[in-house]
Amino acid sequence: MPANPETTRRSLCPINAFVEIFGDRWSLLIVRDLMMRGYTTYTQLGSGEERIATNILAEKLDRLVAAGVIERAPDPEDGRRVCYRLTEKGIDLAPVIAAIARWSLGHEPNRTPRRLVERIRKQPEAFVAELRRRWAERSTDPLLPLPKA
Amino acid sequence: MPANPETTRRSLCPINAFVEIFGDRWSLLIVRDLMMRGYTTYTQLGSGEERIATNILAEKLDRLVAAGVIERAPDPEDGRRVCYRLTEKGIDLAPVIAAIARWSLGHEPNRTPRRLVERIRKQPEAFVAELRRRWAERSTDPLLPLPKA
DNA sequence: CCGGATCCGTTTCGATACTG
DNA sequence: CAGTATCGAAACGGATCCGG
Numbered sequence: 633m634p635a636n637p638e639t640t641r642r643s644l645c646p647i648n649a650f651v652e653i654f655g656d657r658w659s660l661l662i663v664r665d666l667m668m669r670g671y672t673t674y675t676q677l678g679s680g681e682e683r684i685a686t687n688i689l690a691e692k693l694d695r696l697v698a699a700g701v702i703e704r705a706p707d708p709e710d711g712r713r714v715c716y717r718l719t720e721k722g723i724d725l726a727p728v729i730a731a732i733a734r735w736s737l738g739h740e741p742n743r744t745p746r747r748l749v750e751r752i753r754k755q756p757e758a759f760v761a762e763l764r765r766r767w768a769e770r771s772t773d774p775l776l777p778l779p780k781a
Numbered sequence: 782m783p784a785n786p787e788t789t790r791r792s793l794c795p796i797n798a799f800v801e802i803f804g805d806r807w808s809l810l811i812v813r814d815l816m817m818r819g820y821t822t823y824t825q826l827g828s829g830e831e832r833i834a835t836n837i838l839a840e841k842l843d844r845l846v847a848a849g850v851i852e853r854a855p856d857p858e859d860g861r862r863v864c865y866r867l868t869e870k871g872i873d874l875a876p877v878i879a880a881i882a883r884w885s886l887g888h889e890p891n892r893t894p895r896r897l898v899e900r901i902r903k904q905p906e907a908f909v910a911e912l913r914r915r916w917a918e919r920s921t922d923p924l925l926p927l928p929k930a
Numbered sequence: 931c932c933g934g935a936t937c938c939g940t941t942t943c944g945a946t947a948c949t950g
Numbered sequence: 951c952a953g954t955a956t957c958g959a960a961a962c963g964g965a966t967c968c969g970g
Binding site: 675678687712713714 | 951952
């Protein structure tokens with residue numbers, strides 16, 4: 633993956649852009665944690681269940697910022713701290729996340745919150761709007777139940 | 782990625798299963814080529830626009846077969862040749878592909894077939910049913926216009 | 931020719947240790 | 951707390967080789 637953004641290869645199929653951003657094991661999980669779990673800080677994102685290494689997390693966050701999917705911002709409660717927030721582009725990934733979750737649910741025996749996934753699938757616009765509102769309000773309540781530690 | 786399937790880590794969130802299969806730069810593109818372009822053979826899949834190396838292609842095909850997303854079958858027209866086909870599990874990825882394509886279309890200036898993507902989004906069940914039927918008929922007509930060579 | 935397998939140099943990943 | 955530095959392991963990419 634070239635660091636130079638000029639080296640963008642011609643992407644004839646619309647899936648390429650997605651794969652160039654999310655074609656690794658972590659980027660999509662980071663977006664999920666931001667979107668569904670209300671994680672916002674480096675430490676929270678690093679302490680998720682999947683135990684991403686700190687250097688990888690830092691690099692992935694940089695890449696996601698460069699891709700315009702998330703943004704770095706001062707924490708509203710403590711200006712010294714940094715927090716990461718989904719951009720509009722990132723929020724618009726909700727239907728993708730929902731479709732993936734639904735596929736996984738259908739093919740992997742797993743007890744997981746079907747209700748939320750179905751809601752996103754049936755009314756994606758309404759869910760994205762809600763997500764945007766929650767995000768504007770800086771609500772960090774998780775949409776998914778957090779795994780118990 | 783451990784070769785040993787026993788080493789499956791507990792996947793609390795339904796996205797993990799997807800990422801473990803498609804968390805690389807090629808697997809999803811291979812599924813797209815099978816689903817949307819009517820590619821079925823090793824040579825066709827290797828000659829796509831993205832120029833995957835032959836060893837990587839072979840490994841990814843093995844992994845996708847092991848994951849139950851595609852299957853190896855004798856070519857119906859020439860029994861000596863091999864062809865790859867989506868399984869039910871693979872066909873069910875259509876809504877995921879559509880959601881990804883739609884997201885990319887909305888955020889990357891690209892002239893691409895909106896019509897198909899919107900159809901999948903609005904009537905995913907109908908599209909999956911059609912895909913299944915085409916697949917049963919062994920029709921290899923591409924759903925997407927092929928990039929000119 | 932088709933469907934890979936093997937070898938090898940390069941790039942990326944991942945765990946741990948460390949720093950301002 | 952929010953990252954860097956380091957270093958071994960794994961993945962990638964190109965070229966070549968091989969059995970049918």
